[in-house]
Every structure is written in C-alpha cells, then in structure tokens.
Amino acid sequence: MVKKSKKKGVIRQARFVISNTDVSKCPRPDRPEYAFIGRSNVGKSSLINNKSLAKISGKPGKTRLINHFMIDESWYLVDLPGYGYARVSKTDRKKFEQFIRKYLLKRENLYCLFVLIDVRHEPQLNDLGFMEWLGINSIPFAIVFTKSDKLKPEEVAANVEKYKLKMLENWEEMPPYFISSSVNATGREEILSYIREINIKE
Ligand code: GDP
Numbered sequence: 360m361v362k363k364s365k366k367k368g369v370i371r372q373a374r375f376v377i378s379n380t381d382v383s384k385c386p387r388p389d390r391p392e393y394a395f396i397g398r399s400n401v402g403k404s405s406l407i408n409n410k411s412l413a414k415i416s417g418k419p420g421k422t423r424l425i426n427h428f429m430i431d432e433s434w435y436l437v438d439l440p441g442y443g444y445a446r447v448s449k450t451d452r453k454k455f456e457q458f459i460r461k462y463l464l465k466r467e468n469l470y471c472l473f474v475l476i477d478v479r480h481e482p483q484l485n486d487l488g489f490m491e492w493l494g495i496n497s498i499p500f501a502i503v504f505t506k507s508d509k510l511k512p513e514e515v516a517a518n519v520e521k522y523k524l525k526m527l528e529n530w531e532e533m534p535p536y537f538i539s540s541s542v543n544a545t546g547r548e549e550i551l552s553y554i555r556e557i558n559i560k561e
Contacts, residue, residue, distance in 0.1 A: 370430055372430070378426045378427070380425065385427060391434045392434065393470060393554055395436070396439040396474055396475065397441060398483075400477075401477050402541055403441065403505075407436065425438075425439060425459075425462055442485070442489065463493070464498070469499075471557060472499065473500070473550070474489070482521070490534075500534060503536070
C-alpha cells in the first residue's frame with residue numbers, strides 16, 4: 360500500500376521495502392540513498408515518519424535493523440538503528456556497530472548520511488568520534504540538529520555555534536547542517552531540497 364501526500368514540495372510516496380543487518384541483502388544500489396542515524400531518543404523516528412519528511416506506509420521490523428524505504432520511486436531513505444545504547448551488552452553493541460559500519464563503508468549509492476544531534480545537548484564524545492570516523496572514511500554526511508522547538512531561537516543559535524566551535528577543533532570546516540523540529544516541521548524543506556539537489560546533480 361502506498362500513501363500519497365497532496366502537498367507540493369514534499370514526499371508524495373514512501374513505502375517500506377526491506378529490513379536487514381547485512382549490507383549484501385540491501386536492495387540493489389540502483390538509486391541514490393540517504394540514511395539517518397543518531398543516538399536513541401534523538402528524534403529520528405519522529406523526523407522520518409512524522410509530518411517532517413515522509414508518511415511511510417508498511418511496517419519495518421525491529422528498530423535495530425537497516426530499514427530501507429523507497430521514496431517517490433526515485434531514491435532510498437534508510438533508517439539506521441540508534442547508536443550508543445547504554446542498555447545492551449558490550450558484545451551486542453560491537454556486533455551492532457559492526458554491521459552499521461560495514462553498511463556505511465560498503466554501500467556505494469549512499470550519497471549522504473544525516474547524523475542527528477539533539478540541539479539541547481552539549482557536544483558528546485561518541486557523536487564527535489563517530490563523525491571523525493565518517494571523515495576518515497570519506498563517508499559524506501550532514502548534521503541535523505533536532506528538537507529545535509524545545510529552545511528559544513537564540514538558544515538554538517548559541518548551541519549550534521558551540522557545536523561548530525567544537526567541530527572546528529578537528530575539522531577544517533563545518534559539515535552541512537540543518538535545524539529541525541518534528542513538532543512544527545522546521546527543516547523539512549531544507550533537508551528535502553538538499554537531497555533533491557544532490558539527486559539532480561548525480
Ligand atoms: P528516536 O529514538 O531517535 O527514534 O526518537 P523518537 O522520534 O522516538 O523521539 C523521542 C522522543 O522525543 C519522543 O517522546 C518524541 O515525541 C520526542 N521528540 C522527537 N522529536 C521531537 C521534536 O522535534 N520536538 C519535540 N518537542 N519533541 C520531539
């Protein structure tokens with residue numbers, strides 16, 4: 360079943376395709392792909408499933424899988440599991456990180472990974488370390504600062520500035536970034552335009 364949106368400039372069709380933990384079992388890499396990742400509770404499901412990006416039909420399996428969705432029959436949206444689970448054992452976490460890292464390293468049609476960061480939080484070492492790993496491995500990514508409705512605009516700006524300064528300790532420049540809120544759909548158009556621009560260029 361396919362759900363349709365009547366609004367212009369938003370995703371018209373989104374359908375669940377497949378869930379797995381093995382990059383070799385992902386759909387054929389015949390379309391541009393954009394993946395979303397972040398610590399659990401960062402607001403990833405709300406951003407993807409809500410009015411923010413796509414109203415998705417069909418049900419993926421458990422959240423700790425690589426979930427592929429076909430968008431408007433032209434690109435793949437991938438919902439990756441949240442990292443940094445405090446509640447799972449070290450062995451489980453390692454296994455789980457391995458399949459995500461393998462996916463990120465091997466997926467040839469991955470054009471951008473959106474790394475979600477809660478805009479209210481101080482820069483966290485595991486997010487920074489993860490982004491450093493992305494850089495070392497030349498995996499293209501952008502940051503999405505989530506839950507911006509929870510702060511005043513000037514507080515959002517100050518926190519983003521703080522984040523930038525922290526990033527610039529290790530990076531020559533700040534990666535592309537977006538400010539989002541799933542409550543009022545802030546950032547939706549910007550993220551979708553960014554994706555569409557890359558799709559047009561490729
Ligand atoms: P996930 O674990 O990253 O998928 O996070 P969820 O999307 O499930 O969101 C975690 C919690 O944060 C839920 O209670 C959401 O309602 C809330 N939440 C998510 N996004 C936003 C947002 O943009 N604004 C506000 N105020 N709350 C949000």
